Amino acid sequence: MQVLGLFSLPVSGLTVTVTLLAVFLVLLKWYSTSAFSRLEKLGIRHPKPFPFIGNLTFFHQGFWEAHLELRHQYGPLSGYYLGRRMFIVISEPDMIEQVLVENFSNFTNRIASGLESKPVTDSVLFLRDRRWTEVRSALTSAFSPEKLNEMIPLISHSCQVLLAHLQSFADSGEAFDIQKSYCSFTTDVVASLAFGTQLDSQEEPTHPFVQHCHRFFAFSIPRALLVLILSFPSVMVPLARMLPKKQWEEVAHYFSSLVGTVTAAREQQARGERRKDFLQAILDSSLDEEGPKATRHLTEDEVVGQASLFLIAGYEIITNTLSFATYLLATHPKYQERLLAELDAFHGAHGSLEYYSLQKSLPYLDMVILETLRMYPPAFRFTREATRDCELLGQRIPAGAVLEVAVGALHHDPEFWPNPEIFDPERFTAEAQQIRRPFTYLPFGGGPRGCLGMQLGLLEVKLTLLHMLSKFRFQVCPKTQIPLQLKSKAALGPKDGVYIKIVPR
Numbered sequence: 001m002q003v004l005g006l007f008s009l010p011v012s013g014l015t016v017t018v019t020l021l022a023v024f025l026v027l028l029k030w031y032s033t034s035a036f037s038r039l040e041k042l043g044i045r046h047p048k049p050f051p052f053i054g055n056l057t058f059f060h061q062g063f064w065e066a067h068l069e070l071r072h073q074y075g076p077l078s079g080y081y082l083g084r085r086m087f088i089v090i091s092e093p094d095m096i097e098q099v100l101v102e103n104f105s106n107f108t109n110r111i112a113s114g115l116e117s118k119p120v121t122d123s124v125l126f127l128r129d130r131r132w133t134e135v136r137s138a139l140t141s142a143f144s145p146e147k148l149n150e151m152i153p154l155i156s157h158s159c160q161v162l163l164a165h166l167q168s169f170a171d172s173g174e175a176f177d178i179q180k181s182y183c184s185f186t187t188d189v190v191a192s193l194a195f196g197t198q199l200d201s202q203e204e205p206t207h208p209f210v211q212h213c214h215r216f217f218a219f220s221i222p223r224a225l226l227v228l229i230l231s232f233p234s235v236m237v238p239l240a241r242m243l244p245k246k247q248w249e250e251v252a253h254y255f256s257s258l259v260g261t262v263t264a265a266r267e268q269q270a271r272g273e274r275r276k277d278f279l280q281a282i283l284d285s286s287l288d289e290e291g292p293k294a295t296r297h298l299t300e301d302e303v304v305g306q307a308s309l310f311l312i313a314g315y316e317i318i319t320n321t322l323s324f325a326t327y328l329l330a331t332h333p334k335y336q337e338r339l340l341a342e343l344d345a346f347h348g349a350h351g352s353l354e355y356y357s358l359q360k361s362l363p364y365l366d367m368v369i370l371e372t373l374r375m376y377p378p379a380f381r382f383t384r385e386a387t388r389d390c391e392l393l394g395q396r397i398p399a400g401a402v403l404e405v406a407v408g409a410l411h412h413d414p415e416f417w418p419n420p421e422i423f424d425p426e427r428f429t430a431e432a433q434q435i436r437r438p439f440t441y442l443p444f445g446g447g448p449r450g451c452l453g454m455q456l457g458l459l460e461v462k463l464t465l466l467h468m469l470s471k472f473r474f475q476v477c478p479k480t481q482i483p484l485q486l487k488s489k490a491a492l493g494p495k496d497g498v499y500i501k502i503v504p505r
């Protein structure tokens with residue numbers, strides 16, 4: 001017994017270790033797939049998930065192709081798992097209307113990863129519930145037609161800088177990547193409108209604003225960390241939040257102090273002398289009244305957040321919209337000629353550029369832009385989170401579920417858009433728009449939380465094409481990639497740029 005007693009300790013220790021390991025492995029196995037029965041319980045079809053990562057590999061090519069594939073394989077209501085998180089994907093107009101409009105009070109917020117930091121978290125894009133309502137309503141006046149009209153000279157100035165750079169390509173007839181030129185141009189517009197800073201980023205690539213923009217967009221989560229975060233969100237998200245963020249903090253500090261300096265300088269100026277840009281529009285909309293009793297609707301951090309909004313919501317999307325429009329016009333010379341005729345007539349009839357005439361007198365340019373955004377909507381997916389359990393058109397949606405609108409699948413559905421792969425601006429005549437089924441065209445999202453900068457975005461795209469096509473024609477060349485390859489890890493954009501030639505007019 002003594003001998004047995006001596007041996008019993010190490011044996012039972014081993015047993016305990018083995019038992020614990022076995023329990024751990026069983027629990028891990030259970031955990032690895034336990035999140036993956038929810039879609040099935042809801043009766044929503046989806047690709048088969050892998051343990052821990054769910055359907056992560058389904059998206060290896062990007063979300064654009066994956067959305068089209070989901071629509072093709074599983075219909076307009078499907079789902080997937082990113083790690084443990086469940087997404088319900090919709091591309092059915094009536095269901096979309098239910099989410100964006102009819103049941104808005106239950107679907108007020110987008111999802112957030114929990115890893116975002118200031119100034120991004122202060123922007124209206126990421127705010128939630130009551131604070132979102134307050135900031136959105138305070139900001140709305142920053143996008144009024146009067147404010148947009150005042151921004152036209154500033155956007156036009158950046159357009160002139162772009163044209164000056166492009167002249168050498170027009171003179172030499174050399175093929176070049178116009179997307180790169182648009183990147184510099186949109187950086188200049190963001191600097192000018194949102195940060196009160198005039199610059200020529202192509203000429204000054206080392207300017208701190210340009211450098212900090214690069215750093216702002218260079219942040220990405222390493223793939224291995226992303227997999228861990230998706231697989232073990234409740235542990236990894238708080239841990240990841242604790243990681244030092246020196247680089248990001250430097251960038252945030254740069255933008256915040258730039259806004260602080262510009263704002264302080266403006267406070268010294270009389271109202272009428274202040275630069276009429278988007279930053280000033282935000283500052284104006286953040287105040288109730290002038291004078292010592294002025295009430296701030298937005299905190300200083302929130303003002304920086306809304307200025308950064310232009311960087312987050314406008315920069316890449318506008319660059320890509322311009323690149324796509326240029327590609328489509330170059331590859332469809334017949335439509336380009338029709339557009340040139342309209343623009344020439346416009347220049348003949350209007351001396352200066354006014355918001356009202358740009359809105360009313362360029363119907364074909366509008367049609368071209370709208371059809372570009374149908375074929376290639378840069379913001380092709382957006383989400384809403386269910387606050388409470390509900391039922392939409394007979395489909396049960398549990399609280400916390402994330403609904404993702406698949407704009408690309410909707411815009412390429414032959415039921416709503418015959419021959420969806422064909423570029424045809426005629427789809428957007430006034431008559432065609434009047435009889436279109438609602439919620440089949442959503443490049444700017446929809447409902448009370450739709451794009452707040454839609455008119456500003458359209459104005460920028462319109463002005464740029466107007467200036468560009470007054471001086472040049474777009475032409476394809478042997479380097480033009482036809483059909484255009486796409487990338488869609490974040491916004492939808494051309495994968496390898498857009499190589500074209502421009503010729504003087």
Ligand code: HEM
Nearest residue numbers: 125310313314379382443444445446449450451452453457
């Ligand atoms: C062609 C240009 C643009 C396109 C295609 C576009 C598209 C979108 C889309 C699809 C959304 C999501 C809407 C939803 O969830 O229903 C959005 C949100 C938003 N966009 Fe734009 N956008 C553009 C330009 C801009 C610009 C220039 C700004 C501002 C400077 C801007 C500001 C916003 C804001 C603030 C939101 C969030 C609104 C909220 O949460 O209340 N956008 N945009």
